[in-house]
Amino acid sequence: MLVQLLQHTREPERIIAQAAKLCYSDAGLETIAGKLSPEKTADFIRKLMKWGHLSALEHASFTFGIEGVSRALTHQLVRHRLASYSQQSQRYVSMRDFPYITPPVLSEKPELLKSFQTVISEIGRVYQELLESGIPAEDARYLLPNACETKIVVTMNARELLHFFRLRCCHRAQWEIHALADRMLNLAKGVGPNLFHQAGPGCINGPCPEGKLSCGKMSEVRQKYGGEGS
Amino acid sequence: MLVQLLQHTREPERIIAQAAKLCYSDAGLETIAGKLSPEKTADFIRKLMKWGHLSALEHASFTFGIEGVSRALTHQLVRHRLASYSQQSQRYVSMRDFPYITPPVLSEKPELLKSFQTVISEIGRVYQELLESGIPAEDARYLLPNACETKIVVTMNARELLHFFRLRCCHRAQWEIHALADRMLNLAKGVGPNLFHQAGPGCINGPCPEGKLSCGKMSEVRQKYGGEGS
Amino acid sequence: MLVQLLQHTREPERIIAQAAKLCYSDAGLETIAGKLSPEKTADFIRKLMKWGHLSALEHASFTFGIEGVSRALTHQLVRHRLASYSQQSQRYVSMRDFPYITPPVLSEKPELLKSFQTVISEIGRVYQELLESGIPAEDARYLLPNACETKIVVTMNARELLHFFRLRCCHRAQWEIHALADRMLNLAKGVGPNLFHQAGPGCINGPCPEGKLSCGKMSEVRQKYGGEGS
Amino acid sequence: MLVQLLQHTREPERIIAQAAKLCYSDAGLETIAGKLSPEKTADFIRKLMKWGHLSALEHASFTFGIEGVSRALTHQLVRHRLASYSQQSQRYVSMRDFPYITPPVLSEKPELLKSFQTVISEIGRVYQELLESGIPAEDARYLLPNACETKIVVTMNARELLHFFRLRCCHRAQWEIHALADRMLNLAKGVGPNLFHQAGPGCINGPCPEGKLSCGKMSEVRQKYGGEGS
Known part of the structure; x- marks a missing residue:
């Protein structure tokens, strides 16, 4: 932050x-x-x-x-x-390799943290796939998590x-x-x-x-x- | 809607x-x-x-x-x-089996739609896992996507x-x-x-x-x- | 009231x-x-x-x-x-014979009350005179007191x-x-x-x-x- | 101004x-x-x-x-x-010898201007009288005109x-x-x-x-x- x-x-x-x-x-x-x-x-x-x-x-x-x-x-x-x-728009800005926030409580629980990170990576991969297939950023972002920076x-x-x-x-x-x-x-x-x-x-x-x-x-x-x- | x-x-x-x-x-x-x-x-x-x-x-x-x-x-x-x-809170309400919105543009592209749905399911699974492991709903929700209802x-x-x-x-x-x-x-x-x-x-x-x-x-x-x- | x-x-x-x-x-x-x-x-x-x-x-x-x-x-x-x-406008509505509010404290002091009422009457008279001489209501109202209803x-x-x-x-x-x-x-x-x-x-x-x-x-x-x- | x-x-x-x-x-x-x-x-x-x-x-x-x-x-x-x-309060500030605004339209009409000024003086005189008789400023101000500065x-x-x-x-x-x-x-x-x-x-x-x-x-x-x- x-x-x-x-x-x-x-x-x-x-x-x-x-x-x-x-x-x-x-x-x-x-x-x-x-x-x-x-x-x-x-x-x-x-x-x-x-x-x-x-x-x-x-x-x-x-x-x-x-x-x-x-x-x-x-x-x-x-x-x-x-x-x-004035906020950065997810409609107009594509979040390539999007950074994200990890709740501190997860850092104490390595296994849960790993599950969390794995899903976030998976979200990132499919988000990219959608963008590359011509889906507008404003629609692809429906996948993006609350954690997204x-x-x-x-x-x-x-x-x-x-x-x-x-x-x-x-x-x-x-x-x-x-x-x-x-x-x-x-x-x-x-x-x-x-x-x-x-x-x-x-x-x-x-x-x-x-x-x-x-x-x-x-x-x-x-x-x-x-x-x-x- | x-x-x-x-x-x-x-x-x-x-x-x-x-x-x-x-x-x-x-x-x-x-x-x-x-x-x-x-x-x-x-x-x-x-x-x-x-x-x-x-x-x-x-x-x-x-x-x-x-x-x-x-x-x-x-x-x-x-x-x-x-x-x-007055909005339903993701901090206080756990979104078990959370319903979500699919952008209409995806319904015309079956393969992308499937990728989208697969990630959403995966998010749901890990969100549940976090809740069951005692992570507070307010932290687990960092995984929840914009699509979430x-x-x-x-x-x-x-x-x-x-x-x-x-x-x-x-x-x-x-x-x-x-x-x-x-x-x-x-x-x-x-x-x-x-x-x-x-x-x-x-x-x-x-x-x-x-x-x-x-x-x-x-x-x-x-x-x-x-x-x-x- | x-x-x-x-x-x-x-x-x-x-x-x-x-x-x-x-x-x-x-x-x-x-x-x-x-x-x-x-x-x-x-x-x-x-x-x-x-x-x-x-x-x-x-x-x-x-x-x-x-x-x-x-x-x-x-x-x-x-x-x-x-x-x-939405308030009655003193610019667009002429306050002929304008009613007014008298502070209750004056009702106990007949002489002061009389002075108060005399000035208010005088204001009303000149306000009318201004209007009748073609002064716009929006300007004539500069004379109107806070007491005006x-x-x-x-x-x-x-x-x-x-x-x-x-x-x-x-x-x-x-x-x-x-x-x-x-x-x-x-x-x-x-x-x-x-x-x-x-x-x-x-x-x-x-x-x-x-x-x-x-x-x-x-x-x-x-x-x-x-x-x-x- | x-x-x-x-x-x-x-x-x-x-x-x-x-x-x-x-x-x-x-x-x-x-x-x-x-x-x-x-x-x-x-x-x-x-x-x-x-x-x-x-x-x-x-x-x-x-x-x-x-x-x-x-x-x-x-x-x-x-x-x-x-x-x-943040406005100067007529409840807490007594407007002794209060200055006032004269609508420009009056300056071209000497007689009306005089009537206007005479009433304003009269208002000032009685306002003072009220204050001096112990009427609180918040009540005496009911006499004060819109013209008041x-x-x-x-x-x-x-x-x-x-x-x-x-x-x-x-x-x-x-x-x-x-x-x-x-x-x-x-x-x-x-x-x-x-x-x-x-x-x-x-x-x-x-x-x-x-x-x-x-x-x-x-x-x-x-x-x-x-x-x-x-």
Whole structure:
């Protein structure tokens, strides 16, 4: 899995602070910006997060390039509708010698792993046969497995990212999208340290939102994400 | 493929006409409704469509139950973000003896079809083996192909449906989602005959939106969908 | 203020239960529906609400007709973006003898009330003068006050309605939109008693989301909305 | 009216080109980026616009600071739902000596202008009186007119901006939001010259979308916006 922060709104915390302050101020934008030293911005962003006043977070967007993930993952990912996607097409791009993702659980079971790999090879062979016989890629791909690798560019704003991390950094999320969310969170923290300093699964700032379905590992989880409970 | 219109806003054309008329009237909602005979409603809805004043169409929603379609199709479908989805989960539901979709192009080529079916059987066998060895369904499903059948409930409002039909009834759309869109269009016409009487691909009411990439079959297409050009 | 539930998805709880069950079942839609007696539906909807699994709630939409509210209210209302609106236009409809909303706080202060009414009359007189002098309604309306009455049709799905009630039934919301939200909630409860039986401000099922900015009247509020804490 | 481009996605055309190319390429993101010289990027963006393949445009966002516009304008503006807003609140900010917008049509009619200004002064006087008598700002503001100035921060992505310009640069849009759209378009062109080089009302690249309601000034309009027809 290769995850990059390709682009983002410049100075995301500053623009968020400026916009949020506008709502409650009779000063103009220039005046508000003039008072936003880096320290004051950081301080204000942390307060905003505490109050849960999140609408101004939408002014900062983050664009990630994601490669080497499965189509199983992207089928989950694109269900987040407040986001923008550009994905490598299986209709227009033929997946010759297609790379694929192997679930980690199989690496501990050599025999099952071998069965898995054998079927994947067989899929690859017949997929090629179909293409070479003139079957369009869009039809041949019906054979391709969820494991098949794909590439996708995703843009989310900071508010939606927080929501995404809340769901997908949860211990109950599938391992692959969980790993993606962790990487995205680290990259986002790099440019928005105050925005994302308490980002993570729902349990790090309160009770587990899953209730009875809780994973029961909240203290570990909180430690990992630096939540208040840790 | 089994497509049903499970539910919808009652009297969709009437509520749309009432809401649209409100924008330009100084009368109240009761008064507006009182004048909306079925004939006047039908007539007004057709005018509204001609003017392209589509925002009031959002007041009517349609919920479809879709079964016996491939995961290839739903990966395309869920990219329409102004809609709501509930899909059968491959994480929580084990696909024992999983049914699958065969691209029609294969049915004309018996040898390729056999290769296709043989690999699918092999996938099924190993998928079972993984499940029986204790691999979680969410990991075993990495083997499952795009052809794998799924079930999904979709809700769109009338405005989004028009947009969906515009893209997915197009001759260039993939055959499977095209067939789905055609079924949905027929069902929608049953309860919104004036809303959808000229619904279909972009070309039926103007030049082909694909420009140079046009399929070149506009006269056939227009005839099928009853466009103005037919 | 006149609030009506103009239309809605038929049998909203049933379609939501059917869609939600699909996600975790290997049965088809027909089979799922066959088992949904009214009692089982009600029971399942209440469980769904408890688990916080809200995505299937989007399949049910509700359309409200709202009359006799101020433009101050609608400027707040239309900020909810996951909704559809048709509003009486001040550009196309001349507000002759325009009705207006008086803030209740003024009714206790006769002198201030009189000042308020005098200015409103004066606004009305000059607005008429502008119109009669040939000034377009879209320009004359620059004089019209926030108090000016308007009419609007609003459609939200059940998930968005819950969110709307959470914010706008809060004691800290402005009195007018709070009153609107209360009326909408009562109407929604009429057709979705289990969906909305614990709907209301954020505090009724947990700590006040406003934290230090809390109104401090949570026990009253919980009693009003029938929250768990009552 | 003061309009500034406060922030935006860095190198918007480059990220859009990179994302769009990913869909149809078997190369990775690094390789794609390596081939994107400024000339090739510009050329590709213009092709993308011609094809109408607009989804990748969502990866670039633009944040505008807008001051000195009326509440009449912002009530129209916030109806665009695929956007993010932070607006100066009339509930929390008291509009002492509130500035206001005068419709230009009045400046040619001194007597009407005087009536207009007199009522506005009177509104201001009573608004102050209410505040000083302890009426909360959220209630006193019921008197404030649509003309009242406001400040707002708006974020839209490039795709939504094109749609916004299409509607609001139209000759039939109200003069104030039309002027705003023109300023935003100029600012957007500064950082996305190829993205926006044919942006503007619907008529500049085809027939007037208003049909019979057309303003009849398409040749002037096309000349102003540099459309193909000019």
